[in-house]
Amino acid sequence: MTTLAEQAAVGGEKPEGPRPDLGDPSFWQRPHAERLHAFALLRQWEAPQYFVEREKGRGRRERGFHALVTHADVVEASRNPEVFASAPGATTPEPARWVRALFGDSLVNLDGPSHAQLRRIVSRSFTPRILGRTEEDIRAVAARIVDDVLADGGGAALSDRPGDFVTAVASRMPFEVICNLMGIPEKERPAILGQVNRASGDTGVARAARDRFRMPGKGLRALASMQGMVADLGRERRRNPTDDLISMLVSADVDGQALTGRQLGAFFSLLMVAGVETTRNAIAHGLDLLTRHPEQRALLMGDFDRYADGATEEIVRHSTPIIQFRRTLTRDHRMNGHTFRKGDKVVLFYASANRDETVFTDPDAFDITRSPNPHVGYGGGGPHYCLGTYLAKQEMKALFRELLTRAPGLRATAAPVLVPSNFDNRVRSMPYAVGTG
Ligand code: HEM
16 A cells, blocks of 8 residues: 555655545544645545445444545535535534434534524624623733743743643633633633533544444533533523623524523533634644744744734634534535535535645745635635634734733743544643743
8 A cells, every 4th residue: 555655755746546544533643744744645636535435343334425625625615505514414423313402403513594593693792893892801811821821930930840731821711711701600610611621521533433323421411511501591691681691692682582591502512612622722733833933933022913913814724723524415516527416425624725735825834924814714604604713813812912922931842742633633732831031
């Protein structure tokens, strides 16, 4: 069998031999750079790759999927939701029937009017106008985290003291911000954080394969209990509304629409994954990238206001916190020379589209001045485009401003430890030091 390195040696010509198998769990255990290289090879094929049915043992079979690896394909499929539907599931594996019965349908798995209706209710709390009010709070959260980092780093001496950047900094920022937004009481937060960690702690390829056939485990029980707690809060806010997001979500809007208790619980769980884990990974990759590219870091530190927007976009493009989402064909369709059949599964590989050399010059370079930067890190457009883009940017800018100005010597002291996953570019841990500036 030809190795990836041998295929690379073919140079500009179309590689021959076996294609990297994205459906093989062991592919996702390989080093990140090797996987990106495999995507670069796949982009050289004219048509998307198709996996035939795979034998999964004990008589079970798994349907294959088309892999969309170019920027053009990912954008086109994202913007054609009538053909590329999110139901029955935008994640792989799709949620089991009992999971949907228990938790209800998540926004990411809905299409058409039912998606539009739910999205309308939740998006009224995520407009830049509403979020503008939270800017002060986001800055305060960032400042508190950096206070702790400095205290932990040795106070006046600021001596190097390795710790884990993910737990000390990256995950705290989005978790605190979402809890503040939602109005989650301080006393409930440690339990929620514990439940989130239990629910998501060992995600990745192995768990995805296991969950398909297993009944609810500890993680799902934790999720159910978290959703129950949030639904209770919703009932309480309906009786005594405050100015938080839960009150807004459970109060009827001008059309008389509001979230039910179950929908509120499901939306909160989605926010914990979509809003906390993504941003935490982007922040951790951000520090890694700024450490490995001192010239980019110097540029950013030299004029933060000028380069901050470009830096947050480039961090998301380069690291692509969400590797992929899936769609299912509602009818036969031809796109970019390839025929898809009704019922076919199609995986939109944002991680590959963001390195597409026909769109991005020198795509592997980390360049905070890149302009334009039409990356698909928040999705390729269309109705499911990330609801939290504005919030994620606000959080990243506030945190890096505080970190780089108040702890200018802070850096990652080793490469991030990644969780093998075909869904998100998740950082398990990353050692850091405060340094001396
Ligand atoms: C760097 C951080 C983030 C990244 C990389 C990211 C990425 C994404 C991606 C790729 C999608 C799917 C888009 C599609 O299918 O077209 C998505 C959807 C979504 N994101 Fe984000 N996200 C981030 C932060 C956030 C935050 C902070 C929130 C909320 C607080 C959030 C809430 C959502 C929601 C609710 C959806 C589902 C939208 C729908 O299906 O209509 N995300 N995000």
